[in-house]
Amino acid sequence: MFFSWSFANISFFQPHAFLMIGIPGLEAIHGWISILFSSMYTAALTGNCLILLALTRTPSLHQPMYYFLSMLALTDMGLTLATMPTTLAVLWFDHRLIGFDTCLVQMFFLHFFSVVESSVLLAMSFDRFVAISNPLRYASVLTNNVIIRIGLAIVARATVSLFPLPFLLKRLNFCPGKILLSHSFCFHADVMKRACADITVNIIYGLYVVLSTVGFDSLLIVLSYTLILHTVMSLASPRERIRALNTCVSHILAVLVFFIPVIGVSMIHRFGRHLPPIVHALVAYVYLVVPPVLNPIIYSVKSKPIREAMLRVLSEKRKG
Secondary structure (H helix, E strand, C coil): CHHHHHHHHHHCCCCCEEECCCCCCCHHHHHHHHHHHHHHHHHHHHHHHHHHHHHHHCHHHCCHHHHHHHHHHHHHHHHHHHHHHHHHHHHHHCCCEEEHHHHHHHHHHHHHHHHHHHHHHHHHHHHHHHHHHCHHHHHHHCCHHHHHHHHHHHHHHHHHHHCHHHHHHHCCCECCCCCECCCCCCCHHHHHCCECCCCHHHHHHHHHHHHHHHHHHHHHHHHHHHHHHHHHHCCCCHHHHHHHHHCCHHHHHHHHHHHHHHHHHHHHHHHCCCCCHHHHHHHHHHHHHHHHHHHHHHHHHHCHHHHHHHHHHHHHHHHC
């Protein structure tokens, strides 16, 4: 009896920690690379904080479109903070260990904010559709209560979809010699490949989450813009068409900046095993770091009201 218990106990292994890596092949210049990443993280946090402050302090921007932009800014800050500590720890101090449970927590929040960002971009496409196709009913359709419900539904959807992932990983038996991750943070697809057990359930559920969230959202966004384009082309005046399309440019750019890297990461993790490790690392960093940096730039450049509100916040800070 004692022997069988000992064998069962030994045969099931979970590592106390995983070993993260920075950018494979460029370890010698991690110090210089850390300057770039520090600058990008600072830009992401500063830009999104500025947008939130600008929207909060400008009553004229208390409109549905800008409420959704606030959600996007908050999500980008969450996505940045989910990866920043471990990435900078690896690049600055070569601190590469991350505890097993800590890894699962980081993995949950990393994927959580990704799903939330996808959902917010979908909500913003719905906002643009209502504003262009039925402008007279825009304020009555997207009331404050409706926007609050949309926000709560987005958070609930991401939580319910991703809550099983850590528990699906906790049940797996891991290999003692396979603790090296492919990134400086924890991806579900990366962690599950370190197991020495059947991961079919993890693969199927992970694919389901991707298709039911990011995949489904991308299809609805395409449908929204198909309907928007149909509405715009029915406008008589070319000037009205251009004006209507101009209100969508910022959102279209934000969609492309987010979804193109997401598709790249998904394809590489499933079909790119033959690619060099540096490709996996760079695509993942583009997916997680670039959108939070670019979104404030896109909206401040393309939207005059936001740009002016941000400049007012900066001028108040200087006077203070």
